[in-house]
Amino acid sequence: xxxxxxxxxxxxxxxxxxxxxxxxxxxxxxxxxxxxxxxxxxxxxxxxxxxxxxxxxxxxxxxxxxxxxxxxxxxxxxxxxxxxxxxxxxxxxxxxxxxxxxxxxxxxxxxxxxxxxxxxxxxxxxxxxxxxxxxxxxxxxxxxxxxxxxxxxxxxxxxxxxxxxxxxxxxxxxxxxxxxx
Numbered sequence: 001x002x003x004x005x006x007x008x009x010x011x012x013x014x015x016x017x018x019x020x021x022x023x024x025x026x027x028x029x030x031x032x033x034x035x036x037x038x039x040x041x042x043x044x045x046x047x048x049x050x051x052x053x054x055x056x057x058x059x060x061x062x063x064x065x066x067x068x069x070x071x072x073x074x075x076x077x078x079x080x081x082x083x084x085x086x087x088x089x090x091x092x093x094x095x096x097x098x099x100x101x102x103x104x105x106x107x108x109x110x111x112x113x114x115x116x117x118x119x120x121x122x123x124x125x126x127x128x129x130x131x132x133x134x135x136x137x138x139x140x141x142x143x144x145x146x147x148x149x150x151x152x153x154x155x156x157x158x159x160x161x162x163x164x165x166x167x168x169x170x171x172x173x174x175x176x177x178x179x180x181x
Contacts, residue, residue, distance in 0.1 A: 039094050044153035045071055052162035059170070061162050063155075064090075071155050072147065074139070074163055076131065076170035083174035085136055085167060089114070089125035091152045101127060102148045105157070106141025114149060125149050131170040140164035 050065045055073065064070035073088040087101070093116035103110045112135055114127040129136060138145060141164070145157040157163070 038097070038151055039092070041151040042091060042153045045155060047071065047156045047158060050156075050158055052160045059166070061166055063157060072157070074166055076166060076173065077128070078173070083131040083170045084128045085131050085133075085170055087112075087114070087127045087129070089147070089149055089152055089155070091125065091149075093117075093123040093125045093152065095123055097123070099125070099150050099152075101125070103135075103138040103145055105138055105145030106143050108135075108138035108141070110135035110138045125152055131167065131174050136167055140167055 047065070050063060050071065052061045052063050054060075055062050055075075057075070059077075060073060060075035062070040063072040063074075070090050072090065073086075075086045075088075077084045077086050089101070095116060095118075097116040099114055100111045101114045103112065112127055112129060114125045116123040117126040139157075142159055142161070144159055146154055147157060148154040
Protein backbone atom coordinates (compact mmCIF):
# COMPACT_ATOMS: atom_id res chain seq x y z
CA UNK A 1 0.00 0.00 0.00
CA UNK A 2 2.84 2.40 0.75
CA UNK A 3 4.16 1.96 -2.79
CA UNK A 4 0.83 2.98 -4.40
CA UNK A 5 0.11 5.94 -2.12
CA UNK A 6 2.71 8.31 -3.70
CA UNK A 7 1.62 7.32 -7.22
CA UNK A 8 -2.04 7.85 -6.33
CA UNK A 9 -1.23 11.21 -4.75
CA UNK A 10 0.68 12.29 -7.88
CA UNK A 11 -2.18 11.25 -10.16
CA UNK A 12 -4.68 13.19 -8.06
CA UNK A 13 -2.48 16.30 -8.09
CA UNK A 14 -2.06 16.16 -11.89
CA UNK A 15 -5.77 15.68 -12.49
CA UNK A 16 -6.57 18.67 -10.27
CA UNK A 17 -4.56 20.92 -12.58
CA UNK A 18 -6.95 20.48 -15.48
CA UNK A 19 -10.67 21.42 -15.22
CA UNK A 20 -13.32 18.91 -16.31
CA UNK A 21 -14.09 18.59 -20.01
CA UNK A 22 -17.55 20.09 -19.63
CA UNK A 23 -16.09 23.31 -18.22
CA UNK A 24 -13.67 23.57 -21.14
CA UNK A 25 -16.43 22.94 -23.67
CA UNK A 26 -18.68 25.72 -22.42
CA UNK A 27 -15.81 28.16 -22.66
CA UNK A 28 -15.35 27.44 -26.39
CA UNK A 29 -18.75 28.48 -27.68
CA UNK A 30 -21.82 30.50 -26.88
CA UNK A 31 -23.73 29.54 -23.80
CA UNK A 32 -26.94 27.63 -24.35
CA UNK A 33 -30.24 29.48 -24.05
CA UNK A 34 -30.90 29.92 -20.34
CA UNK A 35 -34.52 29.25 -19.44
CA UNK A 36 -35.99 29.66 -16.02
CA UNK A 37 -38.06 26.49 -16.20
CA UNK A 38 -41.72 25.96 -15.48
CA UNK A 39 -43.69 28.02 -13.00
CA UNK A 40 -44.37 26.75 -9.53
CA UNK A 41 -47.37 24.38 -9.62
CA UNK A 42 -50.61 25.73 -8.18
CA UNK A 43 -52.69 24.03 -5.52
CA UNK A 44 -55.79 22.16 -6.63
CA UNK A 45 -58.92 24.24 -6.05
CA UNK A 46 -61.62 23.18 -3.62
CA UNK A 47 -64.61 22.41 -5.84
CA UNK A 48 -67.19 21.77 -3.13
CA UNK A 49 -70.32 23.56 -4.31
CA UNK A 50 -68.99 24.05 -7.86
CA UNK A 51 -71.40 23.37 -10.73
CA UNK A 52 -71.88 23.82 -14.48
CA UNK A 53 -73.78 26.91 -15.60
CA UNK A 54 -74.81 28.24 -18.99
CA UNK A 55 -72.70 31.09 -20.32
CA UNK A 56 -73.93 34.28 -21.94
CA UNK A 57 -72.15 32.97 -25.03
CA UNK A 58 -74.25 30.33 -26.78
CA UNK A 59 -73.09 26.71 -26.88
CA UNK A 60 -70.82 27.26 -23.85
CA UNK A 61 -70.96 26.13 -20.24
CA UNK A 62 -68.75 27.24 -17.35
CA UNK A 63 -67.75 25.28 -14.27
CA UNK A 64 -67.08 27.00 -10.97
CA UNK A 65 -68.41 28.31 -7.68
CA UNK A 66 -70.85 31.22 -7.54
CA UNK A 67 -69.13 34.58 -7.19
CA UNK A 68 -65.64 33.21 -7.94
CA UNK A 69 -63.52 32.95 -11.06
CA UNK A 70 -64.49 29.89 -13.15
CA UNK A 71 -62.29 26.80 -13.22
CA UNK A 72 -63.22 25.46 -16.64
CA UNK A 73 -65.31 26.13 -19.74
CA UNK A 74 -66.60 23.82 -22.46
CA UNK A 75 -67.95 25.12 -25.73
CA UNK A 76 -69.06 23.79 -29.09
CA UNK A 77 -67.44 25.50 -32.06
CA UNK A 78 -68.51 24.98 -35.65
CA UNK A 79 -65.89 24.32 -38.33
CA UNK A 80 -66.36 24.05 -42.06
CA UNK A 81 -65.99 20.26 -41.83
CA UNK A 82 -67.57 19.55 -38.42
CA UNK A 83 -67.62 20.72 -34.84
CA UNK A 84 -65.08 20.94 -32.04
CA UNK A 85 -65.35 20.85 -28.28
CA UNK A 86 -63.19 23.68 -26.95
CA UNK A 87 -61.90 23.24 -23.38
CA UNK A 88 -60.44 26.17 -21.42
CA UNK A 89 -58.80 25.73 -18.01
CA UNK A 90 -58.85 29.12 -16.31
CA UNK A 91 -55.45 29.14 -14.68
CA UNK A 92 -52.29 30.85 -15.82
CA UNK A 93 -50.02 28.75 -18.03
CA UNK A 94 -46.40 29.28 -18.95
CA UNK A 95 -45.87 31.05 -22.27
CA UNK A 96 -46.26 28.65 -25.23
CA UNK A 97 -46.28 25.59 -22.94
CA UNK A 98 -47.79 22.27 -23.97
CA UNK A 99 -49.08 19.43 -21.81
CA UNK A 100 -51.42 16.49 -21.64
CA UNK A 101 -54.67 16.98 -19.78
CA UNK A 102 -55.64 13.80 -17.93
CA UNK A 103 -59.34 13.06 -17.44
CA UNK A 104 -60.55 10.16 -15.28
CA UNK A 105 -64.17 9.33 -14.56
CA UNK A 106 -67.36 7.67 -15.74
CA UNK A 107 -65.49 4.45 -16.53
CA UNK A 108 -63.13 6.26 -18.94
CA UNK A 109 -59.63 7.69 -18.99
CA UNK A 110 -58.33 10.15 -21.55
CA UNK A 111 -55.20 12.15 -22.17
CA UNK A 112 -55.78 15.11 -24.42
CA UNK A 113 -53.19 17.66 -25.58
CA UNK A 114 -53.55 21.23 -24.34
CA UNK A 115 -51.59 24.33 -25.27
CA UNK A 116 -50.94 27.58 -23.48
CA UNK A 117 -52.92 30.16 -25.47
CA UNK A 118 -52.64 33.92 -25.04
CA UNK A 119 -56.07 35.52 -24.62
CA UNK A 120 -54.80 39.11 -24.80
CA UNK A 121 -54.14 39.32 -21.07
CA UNK A 122 -52.72 36.00 -19.82
CA UNK A 123 -51.73 32.55 -21.07
CA UNK A 124 -54.44 29.94 -20.36
CA UNK A 125 -54.63 26.19 -21.01
CA UNK A 126 -56.82 25.39 -24.02
CA UNK A 127 -57.57 22.43 -26.25
CA UNK A 128 -59.86 21.80 -29.21
CA UNK A 129 -61.08 18.31 -30.02
CA UNK A 130 -63.30 16.92 -32.74
CA UNK A 131 -66.75 16.53 -31.18
CA UNK A 132 -66.86 12.91 -32.40
CA UNK A 133 -63.67 12.03 -30.48
CA UNK A 134 -64.59 9.16 -28.14
CA UNK A 135 -62.04 10.42 -25.58
CA UNK A 136 -64.64 13.07 -24.73
CA UNK A 137 -66.95 10.33 -23.44
CA UNK A 138 -65.17 10.71 -20.09
CA UNK A 139 -67.25 13.90 -19.68
CA UNK A 140 -70.60 12.37 -20.69
CA UNK A 141 -71.44 10.15 -17.73
CA UNK A 142 -73.33 10.83 -14.49
CA UNK A 143 -70.30 10.58 -12.17
CA UNK A 144 -67.53 12.85 -10.95
CA UNK A 145 -64.55 13.48 -13.27
CA UNK A 146 -61.02 14.42 -12.25
CA UNK A 147 -59.19 16.73 -14.66
CA UNK A 148 -55.46 17.30 -14.18
CA UNK A 149 -52.98 19.44 -16.11
CA UNK A 150 -49.38 19.31 -14.86
CA UNK A 151 -48.71 22.43 -12.81
CA UNK A 152 -52.34 23.59 -13.06
CA UNK A 153 -53.71 21.42 -10.29
CA UNK A 154 -56.49 18.87 -10.25
CA UNK A 155 -60.08 20.02 -10.75
CA UNK A 156 -62.82 17.72 -9.55
CA UNK A 157 -65.86 18.09 -11.81
CA UNK A 158 -68.93 17.34 -9.75
CA UNK A 159 -71.59 15.12 -11.37
CA UNK A 160 -73.77 16.91 -13.93
CA UNK A 161 -75.66 16.20 -17.14
CA UNK A 162 -74.61 19.54 -18.71
CA UNK A 163 -71.27 18.42 -20.26
CA UNK A 164 -72.99 15.35 -21.77
CA UNK A 165 -75.79 17.53 -23.19
CA UNK A 166 -73.34 20.02 -24.72
CA UNK A 167 -71.22 17.26 -26.30
CA UNK A 168 -74.31 15.42 -27.62
CA UNK A 169 -75.71 18.63 -29.16
CA UNK A 170 -72.33 19.40 -30.71
CA UNK A 171 -72.08 15.87 -32.15
CA UNK A 172 -75.64 16.10 -33.56
CA UNK A 173 -74.84 19.45 -35.16
CA UNK A 174 -71.70 18.03 -36.75
CA UNK A 175 -73.62 14.97 -38.02
CA UNK A 176 -76.37 17.14 -39.51
CA UNK A 177 -73.77 19.35 -41.24
CA UNK A 178 -72.08 16.26 -42.66
CA UNK A 179 -75.41 14.91 -43.94
CA UNK A 180 -76.13 18.20 -45.75
CA UNK A 181 -72.83 18.09 -47.62
